[in-house]
Amino acid sequence: MGKCYLHGNDGISMNFRIIGGTSAPSNPRENDIWVNTETEITAWTFRTTEPDSPTEGLVWFRTGSESAIEFNALKKNMLQVYPRAIKQYNNGAWEDITAQSYQGGAWVDWWDGCLINGNEVYENIVGEWVEVKGTVGIIEWSNDGVLLSYDGAESRHASIYSKNAIELTGFNTLRATITNAISGSTKNMLIGVRTSPTTSVVISEYAAGYTSYSEVPKLEDAEQIVDVDISTLSGSYYVQVGAGVATLQIKKLQLI
Amino acid sequence: MKTIYIDSDFKCHITNETGTYTSVETEIFDGKCDAYIEGYRLVPAGESWTRPDGVVFKGEMAAPWTDYTELDRAQRAYEREQLADAENALTILYGGAV
Numbered sequence: 001m002g003k004c005y006l007h008g009n010d011g012i013s014m015n016f017r018i019i020g021g022t023s024a025p026s027n028p029r030e031n032d033i034w035v036n037t038e039t040e041i042t043a044w045t046f047r048t049t050e051p052d053s054p055t056e057g058l059v060w061f062r063t064g065s066e067s068a069i070e071f072n073a074l075k076k077n078m079l080q081v082y083p084r085a086i087k088q089y090n091n092g093a094w095e096d097i098t099a100q101s102y103q104g105g106a107w108v109d110w111w112d113g114c115l116i117n118g119n120e121v122y123e124n125i126v127g128e129w130v131e132v133k134g135t136v137g138i139i140e141w142s143n144d145g146v147l148l149s150y151d152g153a154e155s156r157h158a159s160i161y162s163k164n165a166i167e168l169t170g171f172n173t174l175r176a177t178i179t180n181a182i183s184g185s186t187k188n189m190l191i192g193v194r195t196s197p198t199t200s201v202v203i204s205e206y207a208a209g210y211t212s213y214s215e216v217p218k219l220e221d222a223e224q225i226v227d228v229d230i231s232t233l234s235g236s237y238y239v240q241v242g243a244g245v246a247t248l249q250i251k252k253l254q255l256i
Numbered sequence: 257m258k259t260i261y262i263d264s265d266f267k268c269h270i271t272n273e274t275g276t277y278t279s280v281e282t283e284i285f286d287g288k289c290d291a292y293i294e295g296y297r298l299v300p301a302g303e304s305w306t307r308p309d310g311v312v313f314k315g316e317m318a319a320p321w322t323d324y325t326e327l328d329r330a331q332r333a334y335e336r337e338q339l340a341d342a343e344n345a346l347t348i349l350y351g352g353a354v
Contacts, residue, residue, distance in 0.1 A: 212319035
């Protein structure tokens with residue numbers, strides 16, 4: 001079956017409307033999509049992969065095989081659409097923007113790709129963050145995200161992994177915002193995606209098990225961005241972060 | 257631990273066919289077949305790679321640069337061969353009775 005895209009520049013024939021602006025429409029209808037933007041929407045497209053030749057103002061609704069805001073694009077339930085994220089092409093680059101869908105009488109936020117953001121853990125996407133700790137491993141959640149650390153001299157390991165395999169199709173980067181990274185050795189702090197999670201408490205074995213990963217550079221009490229290239233991956237993978245004999249504070253984890 | 261080679265784009269190679277690649281000792285590809293390894297990019301610690309869209313990835317980072325499903329398929333075929341070889345060896349050792 002060939003690729004299938006849904007695109008246009010008006011919603012006259014569809015079972016939904018796309019409305020741009022900086023405030024939510026006052027008289028919404030079911031399946032209205034409010035795109036929160038100051039930039040004129042010149043066209044829109046629903047597709048899993050980034051459009052090849054975007055024009056200014058184009059809104060790209062990234063789709064997947066599941067969505068918290070799925071809807072039927074055509075009348076008579078003939079085309080189910082599973083939007084997952086949204087970008088707009090503005091001044092020659094893609095910008096992350098937000099949107100909401102009006103469903104069941106209420107505005108529902110579109111997912112922005114976040115998996116962890118402070119104390120928000122996105123259980124509707126992740127399922128739950130499963131914790132794996134050595135005997136003295138520490139995992140603590142707060143408004144500053146999640147802390148992976150240790151206190152003692154035995155099995156000094158702490159990691160978390162997504163209970164759900166998360167669909168990565170259409171995302172290019174797993175981005176972690178780290179606010180503290182302390183380690184006495186290399187490959188002791190790893191972020192990445194795997195075809196199956198590990199419950200091992202031996203972090204030195206981790207690197208070989210990731211499909212894609214990045215090592216977190218040591219940087220004490222300062223913010224840094226650590227990116228993992230997932231641009232060639234399609235399908236669902238488990239996200240796992242591990243720290244062995246290390247202290248790692250993750251403020252935000254996001255698919256971009 | 258094995259020695260692999262990375263080119264100027266940090267793509268992995270089994271041999272230094274051009275004589276210009278950088279050798280890297282790593283354990284992350286232990287047990288992996290050549291086709292799997294050569295579908296990966298490995299950015300060593302202290303170096304960085306800029307993806308065509310401008311995102312900068314700092315090492316150490318390892319990620320497939322080609323369709324991972326093909327790499328996975330090659331690795332599974334390799335592992336099946338390894339298993340068949342091991343079973344054949346056992347058959348020979350025990351004269352057919354395993």
